[in-house]
Amino acid sequence: MAKYVYISIGSNKGDRFQNLQLAVNRMFDLVGSIENISKVYTSPAFGFESEEFLNACLIIKTELLPDKVMQYLLDIETELGRTRTEGVGYEARVIDLDIIFFEDEIINTQLLQVPHPEMQKRRFVILPLNDIASGIVHPVLKHTVRALLNNCDDTSELVAIDKHLENPIKTFNFSHRNFIAIEGNIGAGKTSLATKMSEDFNAKLVLERFADNPFLPKFYDDAMRYAFPLEMSFLADRYQQISDDLSQLDLFKDFIVSDYDVFKSLIFSRITLQEDEFKLYRKLFYIMYKEIAKPDLYIYLYQNTERLQQNIKKRGRDYEQQIEDDYLNKINLGYLEFLKNQTELKVKIIDISDMDFVANRADYLNILKLICS
Numbered sequence: 001m002a003k004y005v006y007i008s009i010g011s012n013k014g015d016r017f018q019n020l021q022l023a024v025n026r027m028f029d030l031v032g033s034i035e036n037i038s039k040v041y042t043s044p045a046f047g048f049e050s051e052e053f054l055n056a057c058l059i060i061k062t063e064l065l066p067d068k069v070m071q072y073l074l075d076i077e078t079e080l081g082r083t084r085t086e087g088v089g090y091e092a093r094v095i096d097l098d099i100i101f102f103e104d105e106i107i108n109t110q111l112l113q114v115p116h117p118e119m120q121k122r123r124f125v126i127l128p129l130n131d132i133a134s135g136i137v138h139p140v141l142k143h144t145v146r147a148l149l150n151n152c153d154d155t156s157e158l159v160a161i162d163k164h165l166e167n168p169i170k171t172f173n174f175s176h177r178n179f180i181a182i183e184g185n186i187g188a189g190k191t192s193l194a195t196k197m198s199e200d201f202n203a204k205l206v207l208e209r210f211a212d213n214p215f216l217p218k219f220y221d222d223a224m225r226y227a228f229p230l231e232m233s234f235l236a237d238r239y240q241q242i243s244d245d246l247s248q249l250d251l252f253k254d255f256i257v258s259d260y261d262v263f264k265s266l267i268f269s270r271i272t273l274q275e276d277e278f279k280l281y282r283k284l285f286y287i288m289y290k291e292i293a294k295p296d297l298y299i300y301l302y303q304n305t306e307r308l309q310q311n312i313k314k315r316g317r318d319y320e321q322q323i324e325d326d327y328l329n330k331i332n333l334g335y336l337e338f339l340k341n342q343t344e345l346k347v348k349i350i351d352i353s354d355m356d357f358v359a360n361r362a363d364y365l366n367i368l369k370l371i372c373s
Helices: 016-030 066-079 123-133 145-150 190-200 215-221 223-247 264-272 275-289 305-315 325-340 361-372
Strands: 003-011 033-037 041-043 053-062 096-102 179-184 203-206 255-258 297-302 347-351
Touching: 003 016, 003 066, 003 123, 016 033, 016 053, 016 066, 016 361, 033 123, 041 123, 053 123, 066 096, 096 123, 123 145, 179 190, 190 203, 190 255, 190 297, 190 361, 203 223, 215 223, 223 255, 223 264, 223 275, 264 275, 264 325, 297 325, 305 325, 325 347, 347 361
Parallel strands: 179 255, 179 297, 203 255, 297 347
Antiparallel strands: 003 053, 003 096, 033 053, 041 053
């Protein structure tokens, strides 16, 4: 599960602001989504004579363990040119990255101490932290960040500069989108991607309610008998849900992202139904489909059959475990045939057969770049 980590950043060598921005960019690449960034402050060197520092704090949502986050921070420091010298004490540095809080965890390992043991004594930490997390309670001292700031004995004078660090997520622009549909075969990862995008880009999430369909387990046991009632129930549910969700304006969300498009009903039914059943079904579909808003971007996640089967087994739904390769191949071909002849929608097909965007953040960011390109 994702957790929030609070990180202090500082620099007093070279292009100090650029050093901070590069560190923010790399933390976004490696650690997780950046939720908030404080103002940037000038502060005198603490504990030694040197040039003034630039300091800030940020909040990152991460799925990584604390030691892994800290190891990435050390790697980023090395990338940016810092060499940590054992036993030297305070010194000038290109970049300094420290974990202050990892939610309310108390950690004491060889690599990491959290909460940072000196944070309450350092105004250059708690002033920017107060910008973005004033109400957070120190899990050991049991005081809020605001209270720690008010009681801090450090009298160093900090001054906010007029430049702000940019959140790298702004490089992915969805402001011109109203409705994005993410589609794919069974086990392709469409729900996972839609969920991650909704969280990172303040989008309203619309998920297909397949788990409530009583015909689905029966279909996998006896496809011939239950195909038509299954497809009809899916069509009715999808029509009702997407109509309701698209008609409900949410002023606090920037756009809608869904893990399905209603046209999948026609694709699946073409595979599962007998010819006469499909003709009737198609007639009903087009009567309903013309009333539904179309996505202004349609994403199809393509995965090869071997990967699909691996994903299906990993998520462990009993009624899916007997799905045959031939059925998955037919679904892929059905989607690709539909997309090849599609003229109404803006379509992007992304081959994710060699990606794992759930476990690998770099893959996730690459998919976002492909969507925005």
